[in-house]
Amino acid sequence: MNNQQNILIIGAGLCGSLLALRLGQRGYNVSVYEKRPDLRKVDISSGRSINLAFSNRGQKAMKLVGLEKKVKALCIPMNGRMIHDTHGNTFLSNYSGREHEYINSISRGGLNTLLLDEAEKHENVKVFFNSKCLSVDFENTTALFKDYTSKKEFVEDADVIIAADGAGSALRKSYYLGKKFLFSFSQDWLSHGYKELAILPKENGDYKTYKNALHIWPRGDFMLIALPNLDGSFTVTLFLSYDEGEYNFNNLNTENRVLEFFQKEFPDALSIMPNLLDDFFTNPTSPLGTIKCSPWHYKGNTLLMGDAAHAIVPFYGQGMNASFEDVTEFDKVLDQGYNDWETIFKTFEKNRKRDTDAIADLAIDNFHEMKDHVANPIFQEKRKLEMALEKEFPDEYASKYSMVTFNENIGYREAMITGRAQDKAILNLLTDKKIDISGDLKSNLEKIKKETEAILEDDRIAGLK
Template identity: 45%
Template sequence: MEKEPQLSVMGGGLVGCLLSLYLAKQGYKVEVYERRADLRSAELAGGRSINLALSDRGWRALETIGIAEDIKKVAIPMYRRVMHDVQGNLSFQPYGQAGQAIYSVSRGGLNMALLDLAEAQPNVNLHFQQQVLEVELKTNEVTLLDNATGQEHTIQPDVLFAADGAFSMVRLSMQKTDRFNYEQSYLDYGYKELTIPPAADGSWQLEKNALHIWPRGQYMMIALPNVDGTFTCTLFFPYDGEVSFKELQTPEQVESFFQKVFPDATALMPELTQEFFENPVGSLVTVKCFPWSHSDKVVLLGDAAHAIVPFYGQGMNAGFEDCTILRGLLEEHGSDWKTIFKTFQELRKPNTDAIADLAVYNFIEMRDKVADPRFLLQKKIESKITAQYPDAWLPLYSMVTFSPDLPYSQALANGQRQEEIMRQLMVHIATEADYDKPEVQAYLQSQLA
């Protein structure tokens, strides 16, 4: 009788939990090892509670395990961006067509829901406070430290799935192998979380169903709604320079700076200075590497394979899409792990590289361009083009966010072509009414009809 393969997943975060559920549904017995304590019985350490934007690629993954509707009960749809200028004036930009939204969800809340679901599976075992120290790739022997007891022990799974994050210890072992390409780059910006509490009656103090942005050129703050009436604010700010974390050293400096730059938000943040000095500064890293697999024994996925910065709201969605793609390959190829892993990395690598580049570009757009009247005019013109040529023009954001069947790489290529068309078109446009100019219509006809 053929021995049942022993599968281990390193990482009990969002991607690791979802993957374990997919593997279990294929009939495999899965051991999940997580470095942290069980989130359901311990406080989540600071610095990683940044809200997540769940969009169509992520929803598709959750629908396949039957929890999408439950998650929607604790997720808040955001139908548009609301931009706040220095005077507190507001401007608006819809995310998609009528009714389309991205959803604000709690990282911890979603992770706990997935842990509950994984624990309920008879063929999934969860092991917490298990830190990977080393992976011997020739034998697939993993040395783990039990942080609860201080004891080291080893496991030797037949197949190892590494979903252990941007600083993956499994990937570190692969980096020591021949011809392994690795690239890591940090933005010169960090992020710090702050809070806007509910109003006295428990309601939201800003528009609830929107992602709020305070774009200020070289930095910005955003706010996402939570179900308890709060907003989680995230300040994306330079580490160094004249305006930077380094220069804001006293409560007086913080209060003065926020009053000057984010006055409407500051009025709603009674614990601003306390949170500013208590909450850590998180870093923003992009990781690209290849290959993602070693023989038929080890494969990387999620942030371990392709960490990206959060400005397209696609980090979690891309990781969930990894699981969806793997699930399809499992159904197609059974236990032919070599074929599954080779096909998986060839399919995913161009797409995760594309979304990584788009995420950095979108940071520039969010912090700077969304406050530019010409940029906002261009977006209105693009909406008109979409209405006139719905089969030929879908905005880049919609391709990435609301078109789960379209690969990220194809969305990027389409977006680059559209940007060139808009560069030519905007020369003739000073107002929305100029869209109806004969030369504008003739150019669009030549490009899109």
């Protein structure tokens, strides 16, 4: 597709601004409309730093746009999960047996600022803030906006419109309400919500607990996690049921109950969170949802991308990485030289949707793994064995977590299918005492490989794939 085309992008969040940058680099005329004010001028997050997990798939997209080094400066490596029990005992469980493999904590605002700055260096890229998209006329490729400053509505026309406007996408809503074609759609809410809290830095600016880990307090039905920020603080998130269990968001309604809950379940966290009650009663409780839909595109006119097409729960740390990978994959399709947008959009969705469906399901699995399984002896044994295998046979073995997180050249779907079979193989071999964690590693590896292949083959024969 030649670049004499006007592309309108809805949303200047992480996905929209990366897409604008990349399409700007390719020479397209790009206009981006964002409902929020410019985050570089207004402190949107009111002083609180929201961080995200950043890993290889995100990094691959940064390489594509030449920002690999600049992003590195924003990253705090997290080598593993630091598990905290109810007595405050901790142990570190690495994410990989290969030392160079780790995930990063990164500030959403910092990264978004970088992407916007870089996009605006291209004179063919324009970003407009305070412009909320109300609806999209996907037959005529126009979008209706409201300018929050002037309070006026206006319509913008383009050759194509790409909506990177997040889980509440206006384009997706227009698809759904338009009823012009068969639109498959799902929104699935977990029974749990989340609330952000904070561990503030020491007076001298140091971190109050170990910096280079993702901290988890797994408690079976709920959990607390913490990720480090560059300023010495940690962003802490409580994941808890709205209305089930002894303690839940609905009944944690007095200061005493909140303190009692933290004292009982997270005493070591409580001891470094003197600000807990303020945070707890100031910050909102938010839901956790998965969104899937299809088709993402309407003819060659409009396309959904990022969370607008596939919002996922945060438990695999892949939300942003998956959205960035959308841009990498879209760019690949553009390289294929098709001459019409419909073929480009169709090809993109056909390649991509199976992978975003897979990471959505994997993220739900990981919710249960993080809050529960990480504290379970047989899962811990499996994890230890996998770390040993990755260390001893770095080119021969990759856990499901490694395939998803560190192997950016394997699609999420392949990682899911192979990874689930491998997990099943190891858990069954351990339970049946056919492998022994203290046994010969090479022989364990062979048994796991053989059993994994048998599981995959049985599924293929049964047509389960």
